[in-house]
Amino acid sequence: MTIAFLVAYALLTVALLAVAVVNLRWMLDAWIHPEGVDERRFAHEPGNRPVHTISLVVPARHEEAVLAETLERLARLDHPAYEVLAVVGHDDDGTRAVAERLARLHPDRIHVVVDHNWPKNKPKALNTALPVCHGEIVGVFDAEDEVAPDLLARIDAVFQNTGADVVQGGVQLMNFRSRWFTLKNVLEYFFYFRSRLHLHARQRFIPLGGNTVFFRRELLEQARGWDPECLAEDCEIGVRLSCRGAVTVVAYEPALVTREEAPTRLSDFMRQRTRWNQGFLQVLRKGEWRRLPTVGQRLRALGILGMPFLQAVAAVALPLQLLSIWVLDVPVALALFSWVPLFVTTLTLAVELVGLHEFCRSFGLRARWTDYVRLAASWYAYFLLLAVAAARATARELRGQKGWEKTAHVGAHRVPLDVTERVAA
Amino acid sequence: MSPVALAPPPPAPPGGGRTAAPTPGVRPRGRADLAAVATRVAVVALIAAAALVHASGMWDFPIRVDDEGTYVAQAWAVESGLGLAHYTYWYDHPPAGWLQLAAWTYLTDAFDRAPNAVGAGREAMLVAKLACLVLLYVLARRLQLRRPTALAAVALLAFSPLALEMQRRVFLDNVATPWLLGAFVLALSPRRRIDAVAAGAVCFGIAVLSKETVLLLFPAFLLQVWLHGDPRNRKFALALAFTVTALVVGIYPLFALLRGELVPGPGHVSLIGSAEWQLFERPGSGSLFDPASGVRGLIAHWMDIDPWLLAAGVACAPVAVFVRRLRAIALAVLIQVVVLARGGYVPYMYVIGVLPFGALLVAGAGEHLWDLRRHLRPAALVRRVWVPARVALAAAAALAALYVVPAWAREVEAATTTDHDAPMESAEMWVAEHVPLDATLVVDDAIWLDLVRAGRPRDQVIWFYKLDLDPAVELPNGWRSIDYLVLTAVQYAQFDGMPRLRTAVEHSEVVASFGEGAEQVTVYEVQP
Numbered sequence: 044m045t046i047a048f049l050v051a052y053a054l055l056t057v058a059l060l061a062v063a064v065v066n067l068r069w070m071l072d073a074w075i076h077p078e079g080v081d082e083r084r085f086a087h088e089p090g091n092r093p094v095h096t097i098s099l100v101v102p103a104r105h106e107e108a109v110l111a112e113t114l115e116r117l118a119r120l121d122h123p124a125y126e127v128l129a130v131v132g133h134d135d136d137g138t139r140a141v142a143e144r145l146a147r148l149h150p151d152r153i154h155v156v157v158d159h160n161w162p163k164n165k166p167k168a169l170n171t172a173l174p175v176c177h178g179e180i181v182g183v184f185d186a187e188d189e190v191a192p193d194l195l196a197r198i199d200a201v202f203q204n205t206g207a208d209v210v211q212g213g214v215q216l217m218n219f220r221s222r223w224f225t226l227k228n229v230l231e232y233f234f235y236f237r238s239r240l241h242l243h244a245r246q247r248f249i250p251l252g253g254n255t256v257f258f259r260r261e262l263l264e265q266a267r268g269w270d271p272e273c274l275a276e277d278c279e280i281g282v283r284l285s286c287r288g289a290v291t292v293v294a295y296e297p298a299l300v301t302r303e304e305a306p307t308r309l310s311d312f313m314r315q316r317t318r319w320n321q322g323f324l325q326v327l328r329k330g331e332w333r334r335l336p337t338v339g340q341r342l343r344a345l346g347i348l349g350m351p352f353l354q355a356v357a358a359v360a361l362p363l364q365l366l367s368i369w370v371l372d373v374p375v376a377l378a379l380f381s382w383v384p385l386f387v388t389t390l391t392l393a394v395e396l397v398g399l400h401e402f403c404r405s406f407g408l409r410a411r412w413t414d415y416v417r418l419a420a421s422w423y424a425y426f427l428l429l430a431v432a433a434a435r436a437t438a439r440e441l442r443g444q445k446g447w448e449k450t451a452h453v454g455a456h457r458v459p460l461d462v463t464e465r466v467a468a
Numbered sequence: 469m470s471p472v473a474l475a476p477p478p479p480a481p482p483g484g485g486r487t488a489a490p491t492p493g494v495r496p497r498g499r500a501d502l503a504a505v506a507t508r509v510a511v512v513a514l515i516a517a518a519a520l521v522h523a524s525g526m527w528d529f530p531i532r533v534d535d536e537g538t539y540v541a542q543a544w545a546v547e548s549g550l551g552l553a554h555y556t557y558w559y560d561h562p563p564a565g566w567l568q569l570a571a572w573t574y575l576t577d578a579f580d581r582a583p584n585a586v587g588a589g590r591e592a593m594l595v596a597k598l599a600c601l602v603l604l605y606v607l608a609r610r611l612q613l614r615r616p617t618a619l620a621a622v623a624l625l626a627f628s629p630l631a632l633e634m635q636r637r638v639f640l641d642n643v644a645t646p647w648l649l650g651a652f653v654l655a656l657s658p659r660r661r662i663d664a665v666a667a668g669a670v671c672f673g674i675a676v677l678s679k680e681t682v683l684l685l686f687p688a689f690l691l692q693v694w695l696h697g698d699p700r701n702r703k704f705a706l707a708l709a710f711t712v713t714a715l716v717v718g719i720y721p722l723f724a725l726l727r728g729e730l731v732p733g734p735g736h737v738s739l740i741g742s743a744e745w746q747l748f749e750r751p752g753s754g755s756l757f758d759p760a761s762g763v764r765g766l767i768a769h770w771m772d773i774d775p776w777l778l779a780a781g782v783a784c785a786p787v788a789v790f791v792r793r794l795r796a797i798a799l800a801v802l803i804q805v806v807v808l809a810r811g812g813y814v815p816y817m818y819v820i821g822v823l824p825f826g827a828l829l830v831a832g833a834g835e836h837l838w839d840l841r842r843h844l845r846p847a848a849l850v851r852r853v854w855v856p857a858r859v860a861l862a863a864a865a866a867l868a869a870l871y872v873v874p875a876w877a878r879e880v881e882a883a884t885t886t887d888h889d890a891p892m893e894s895a896e897m898w899v900a901e902h903v904p905l906d907a908t909l910v911v912d913d914a915i916w917l918d919l920v921r922a923g924r925p926r927d928q929v930i931w932f933y934k935l936d937l938d939p940a941v942e943l944p945n946g947w948r949s950i951d952y953l954v955l956t957a958v959q960y961a962q963f964d965g966m967p968r969l970r971t972a973v974e975h976s977e978v979v980a981s982f983g984e985g986a987e988q989v990t991v992y993e994v995q996p
Contacts, residue, residue, distance in 0.1 A: 076661045077698035368726065378726045379719060386715040393711040397703045 052364075053377060059361060059384035062353045065346065067391050070398070073238035083241055085294040091200040097125040098178035098260070099195075102158075102168035103186035107137040110186050111145060117184065118149040122195035126177060127153045130168040164447050165253075166269035166276035173260075173268045182257040183277075189302040190255070197299060198257050207292035208262050209284060211240060212255035213300035217406070219399075219414070224312060225305040226418055227425040230395055232305075233402045237295050244293045248335070248344050250326075251281030251291070255301040262289060270329075274447065275322020279329070282344070286331050297405040313432055318447065320351050320436030328440075355433035358426040361385055392422055507615040514619060515601050518626035521880055522597050526636050527587045528887040531987045534958055535817075536638035537913030538931075540589040543569035544579065544917055554926060555938065559729070559742040562720045564677035565640035568592070584896070585917035589638030597635045599646035601626055603653055604824050610656035611793045613832055621831035629879030630774035631823045636883075640679040641820035647675035648682055649824060652796070655692045655709070662701055665693055666708040673716020682821065684807055685800050686713065692796035746813070753814040763814050770819050774879060776872050778819065781826015784833040791843075794832045800825045837861045891983025895954055895991055898980045907951040908943075910935055910972065912989075915954060932959050936966040945996075947972035953992040957985070 073079050099117060103110045110129070117127045127149075129142040139155065146153040156175060160167040169183065180202060184190060194212060201210050213236040219229035236252070243249040256277065266283055273279040285291065306312040326332075332344035346353075361384060368378045396415055403410040439445075543566040545554040552563045569592055573579050578588035601622050608618030625631050635642050654668030672689050675682040693709045694702065724730040724739035732741035754761025770778055782805055788798035804822050808814060836843065838861055841854040896915050900922060903909065908928045911919065919929045932955060934941045943949035950972050963970050976992035983989055 074701035074704040076659045077700040080700040375726050390711050393707045397707040
């Protein structure tokens with residue numbers, strides 16, 4: 044065993060350990076100390092009254108099955124001064140008809156915006172709506188979102204109480220028993236919006252979520268809206284605004300989260316995750332993050348944007364490394380050390396098991412013991428799924444395939460399940 | 469139940485911001501500050517006094533015993549690059565204890581400084597003792613005991629003759645105890661941080677890797693995490709406490725696995741094999757209820773050194789269980805009492821794990837009784853009971869002090885002034901003067917390393933118990949190959965199980981003898 048090899052082996056271990064520790068730290072941020080849980084609530088002061096005007100943009104494409112209910116709910120939110128802009132494609136008559144019907148039912152609330160861009164995608168739809176928004180604040184929702192009735196008033200209060208430029212509310216996938224991979228997917232959202240995003244907001248570098256996100260309109264206009272070519276427009280706008288010093292506040296209360304459904308087909312899940320990852324790669328390549336003032340901030344940005352890929356490497360490297368202990372005859376001390384990343388990764392499983400309990404308790408559900416078993420059983424396989432998605436994303440980006448991956452065509456009779464995918468389709 | 473301990477943490481300031489400690493400059497200064505400064509001075513003075521008491525005469529009292537020699541020899545083996553032991557490491561204990569010893573001897577060059585090899589280890593024990601005392605003070609404060617109470621707990625552990633004798637010895641338990649106390653201190657993080665709990669679990673794991681019996685106290689550690697936890701993050705704290713400890717302790721079996729020595733097999737030692745022997749095959753120390761049993765003998769021995777701290781600490785445990793802030797500590801003591809009673813093997817140094825917790829319980833229970841008025845309801849009963857209770861408590865404390873303080877003073881004086889190690893030292897000098905360097909010796913472990921460091925070949929200086937128990941010890945002519953034996957009372961007690969040793973002694977003549985009774989050291993010359 045040459046010294047060079049041993050050093051490389053130790054360095055790989057250190058890198059894997061760093062990835063595992065950073066992920067664990069992100070996951071646990073909400074619970075590091077008890078006050079952390081309260082600090083995540085929507086800033087609220089007695090006497091807060093809604094004072095802002097708000098525009099809600101709802102891009103919809105082939106959404107006739109769910110859009111009516113979504114718009115109906117959005118029209119009834121508890122806020123005195125807001126409008127809903129349903130953005131529909133010029134080629135999508137079905138969805139357009141639904142949106143126009145709802146607009147006639149709520150003429151003072153809902154307006155229809157027709158997007159003539161081609162090819163179509165979500166950022167272009169958002170950019171089409173931006174010039175016709177009247178609100179001081181612009182919010183984004185997806186076409187199947189279940190939005191809490193008092194969310195807008197609470198968001199309004201957060202803008203008043205914190206001086207935020209951007210407010211990110213919670214989004215939560217709910218169907219954790221649908222398929223083997225939805226359980227992990229649901230927990231990912233739980234830890235992301237409940238814990239991790241708040242840490243990124245404190246650190247002033249945050250990839251935003253795709254919906255339940257609210258901006259001061261002038262800030263969006265100064266930034267010239269969303270990047271029309273980015274596959275993860277939500278992340279991109281968050282990074283761009285962060286680098287320009289925007290203050291983002293993340294707020295989370297289980298009663299106020301926007302509920303969504305996790306993709307239940309493996310192929311849908313894979314496409315969605317591939318697109319996000321490729322979007323992250325595009326944001327990395329675009330290089331806005333390099334304008335951050337300090338080296339530390341730039342490294343942190345690199346870590347946040349690169350994490351899906353680092354995790355993919357870790358998911359594959361870790362078991363190989365452990366096997367190699369026996370094959371390569373590494374000194375015992377180094378072999379022991381090379382298990383430490385696995386130990387920390389095992390900790391994240393323990394934390395996720397507790398997270399499952401916490402998630403269910405927060406949402407009035409009850410986790411069965413089989414759910415815990417399923418989580419443990421699906422845990423590593425899910426990492427591999429993510430690794431495959433990261434690899435696909437890298438391959439597509441290297442080959443220059445920048446199109447929005449088409450989801451399998453969803454017939455009008457079937458309820459499509461993945462919101463963002465449908466916008467993309 | 470203590471309503472004080474149950475009280476929630478002070479509410480966060482409006483807005484949910486982090487609670488900042490009031491800055492000294494802003495807060496009005498007064499008696500409280502003076503008291504704080506005074507106690508700080510008292511803590512430093514007390515610990516300095518404890519250090520002085522522990523250090524003076526630590527090489528001369530008590531006499532070196534074989535286990536101490538074993539651990540310093542293993543530390544020396546690590547330091548010298550021979551591995552975890554200079555013979556086959558057989559998973560008798562996890563190695564973290566003597567790895568830390570080795571760190572001390574290597575980094576401070578202790579073997580070349582101390583008067584003898586065990587003495588080098590005893591220096592490390594002084595460091596461990598001081599760490600123990602500081603951590604005990606912090607632990608008491610974090611259990612919301614008052615400063616004087618915390619000081620009392622520290623004083624009890626610092627000056628108890630039993631603690632002094634046991635904690636001077638080079639025992640793995642002494643290496644483990646600071647980690648154990650550190651684990652409890654971190655479990656009681658003032659802001660209830662779960663990263664502190666995780667760090668506490670690492671400490672607990674290191675304590676177990678230093679001395680495996682600490683694992684018995686795991687329920688007490690988890691209970692402490694639970695009791696101190698906040699409902700908002702307690703689940704995560706417990707998950708971390710449990711998993712992190714499991715993973716750190718898991719390093720030990722993993723280490724065995726990587727060396728191919730986890731499960732028993734032909735031609736090699738194994739962790740599981742050794743554990744089976746220790747747990748199931750090693751003869752037990754008998755029942756607590758059998759007056760002739762080994763465990764009763766041990767207890768009598770401990771009580772003979774000093775009955776007060778041990779007895780009072782154990783006596784407080786069943787009561788302290790009902791005081792919330794002392795419950796986990798009480799559980800730690802109770803578990804150890806139950807283990808004593810269960811009838812398995814109990815090692816001589818077992819009591820070390822009880823003493824710090826016992827000191828906390830005595831001090832804590834005293835404070836609780838003193839404050840009985842706060843804890844009792846209804847008010848009418850309190851008025852009637854409270855003043856007599858305080859008077860009784862003060863009287864009891866005064867009486868105990870009158871009796872205990874002089875007794876302890878005598879013992880401590882003896883421990884700091886008398887030389888109990890002289891027989892061992894004289895025997896070593898005799899061997900150095902009279903026994904040629906190439907002679908084959910069978911010796912007590914306590915002096916093994918000194919002889920080897922004096923230039924004798926390692927394979928010609930044999931630990932007495934290896935003679936019968938280790939097939940790797942090769943003597944071409946059996947007992948006739950031995951030239952000299954240097955034995956203590958410890959060995960005579962084990963003659964029955966050691967036929968080779970016995971035969972050798974039967975064929976030899978006493979050429980020198982030092983000391984008497986339990987501290988007698990005898991040199992035999994074998995007559996072939």
